[in-house]
Amino acid sequence: MEITSKLLNSANAIIEAKIDAKSIENKLNDIAKITAKKVKIDGFRPGNVPVKIVLDRYKDDLLKDAKQELFKKAIDDGLKDIDKKTDEILGEPIFSKFDEKDGNIDAQIEISFRPAVDVSGYEEVIPEYSTPRVTKKEIEEKINELLKMIAPLEKIEKDVLESGDFAKFDFEGFVDGEAFEGGKAENYILEIGSKQFIPGFEDGMIGLKVGEEKDIKVKFPADYQAPNLADKDAVFKVKLHEIQAKNIAEKLDEETLKKLVPNEEDITIEKFEERIKTQIKEDKFQKLLNEDLKPKFVDAIVEKINFDLPNVIVEQEIDLQFRNAWDSFSKEDMEKFRADKDALTNKREEYRSDAQKSVKLTFIIDELAKVRKIEVSDNEILQTVYFEAYRYGIDPKKHLEDYKNQGILPAVKMALIEEKLFNDIFKKDKKEEKGE
The missing domain is CATH 3.30.70.1050 (Trigger factor ribosome-binding domain)
Structure with missing residues (x-):
């Protein structure tokens, strides 16, 4: 040998x-x-x-x-x-x-x-920005949203249903004259104009009078979650029982505050408003970070820091991006790529530049995290996976086991490290709050 x-x-x-x-x-x-x-x-x-x-x-x-x-x-x-x-x-x-x-x-x-990555001088490409400010009007608007959210619904004396009203009604849906599963309810409450129902349904209810019945003709979207109903014409028979509205408190008082935060005895209106201010500020910062600061920094740091990329990892990333894009190709393209290896190779090569940037950024982020001592614990990964499972109504333990079997947990950890890293790089709140 x-x-x-x-x-x-x-x-x-x-x-x-x-x-x-x-x-x-x-x-x-x-x-x-x-x-x-x-x-x-x-x-x-x-x-x-x-x-x-x-x-x-x-x-x-x-x-x-x-x-x-x-x-x-x-x-x-x-x-x-x-x-x-x-x-x-x-x-x-x-x-x-x-x-x-x-x-x-x-x-x-x-x-x-593993390449040797030197990120010295990365501070030079951190974009300048001003810490987001929060106005009193924004705080008031947010509190009003919360007051509306907890406000009780009450029956109102009104002749005709309008957009913005809450309707209490019965409905039953039919496709080709046959009732379908899940298409019937009694005394259902719906805010007209909220777009909770399929397009055309809520518009069809506008103008109804209490006690009136009506057939509303609609068409299910082509991408509707139930395949047996997707892109189908349907008729909903509805009967309006009541018109309701929310009885919204005119302002935040001590009694209403207890409804918003029932488990905090020492909460005051001032403390609550400060909490709302902090939340709005954080939301503004995250929007600024994701839409402006992070893209600018990523482009600049990838341009500034240079090192040899591991070809094997780049090829893996190209394969991953190509597989993820496969379902977006037309049937004609799919058949062409299956039959023509050269066409397949040329199409795959289109993903090389993005794959190289992705791999390069991964190693830069990994090194920056070491430099700034950013760490993610196993418990944080567990909490993230469990929270995702709860959000989608999935069994948390099974979701975690699936992620382990599919080798996804390292990607979850990397995403958490990246989130922590960018927040750490750009957070100015503690430095600037004293000057506010």
């Missing part, structure tokens, strides 16, 4: 392995001898199965094992030549060449390593 290796750059290497047929045969026989001592075959005592019998029955599988062991040795020997260790390898090695002829193998293996 002949092994040669060379570093392409600080993050990539190529190992060339020429494995002769004799080496493969010797390794196959060695594995067969070991297997013969362990395998159980009817008619032979344990440990006394002839090697020939083992080879006759399991040669194909044993040959694969022999080749794998030889490739592992080739990689180990190649790493020694370039003064690298196995634990420095990133991702799975890629065979960029594999020729097998007359029992001999001529292979070229690409290997990638």
Whole structure:
């Protein structure tokens, strides 16, 4: 077996392995001898199965094992030549060449390593910005929203239902003259104009009088969640019982405050308004961060910091982006890519630039997190996964187990580190609040 290796750059290497047929045969026989001592075959005592019998029955599988062991040795020997260790390898090695002829193998293996990333000077590209301010009007508007949210509904004497009113009504839906499951309710409460129902339904209710019945014709959206109803014409029979409105408090007082925060005895209106101010400020900051600061910083830092990218990881990212985009292709394109390998390769290459940027940013963020001592605990990851499960009505333990099996938890951790990092880089609140 002949092994040669060379570093392409600080993050990539190529190992060339020429494995002769004799080496493969010797390794196959060695594995067969070991297997013969362990395998159980009817008619032979344990440990006394002839090697020939083992080879006759399991040669194909044993040959694969022999080749794998030889490739592992080739990689180990190649790493020694370039003064690298196995634990420095990133991702799975890629065979960029594999020729097998007359029992001999001529292979070229690409290997990638974690790059050295120097982020010194990153502060120079942090965008300047002003800490978001909160006006009294914004605080009042937010409190009014909360007052509306907790306000009780009351029946009102009104002739005709209008947008903004709450309707108490019965309804039943029909498609092709047949009632469908989940399309019926009695004494349902709906805010007209809230767009909670499918397009056309709430508009069709406007103008109804109390006690009046009406057939409302609608069409389910093409992307409706129930496939049996998607893009179907439907008729809803409705009967209006009451018109209601919310009895909203004119201002925040001590009694209403207790309804908003029932479990806090020492809360005051002043403390609550300060809490609302903090919330609005945080919401403004997150909007500014996600829509302006973060994109600017990412573009600038990726341009400023340069290092060798691990090719194996870049190729994995290209594959991931291409797979994620597959469903967005037209049927014609899908058929074209299945039939034409060159077209498939060219389309895949379109994702290289974005993949390189994504991989580069991942390593930069990882290094910045170390520099700024950003850490994410296992408990934080657990809380994030559980919260996501509760939000979508999924069993939390099963959701966590699925994420473990699919290898998604590292991505969850990376997302949390990124969120913490950008908040840490851009947070000015503590420095500037004294001057407010």
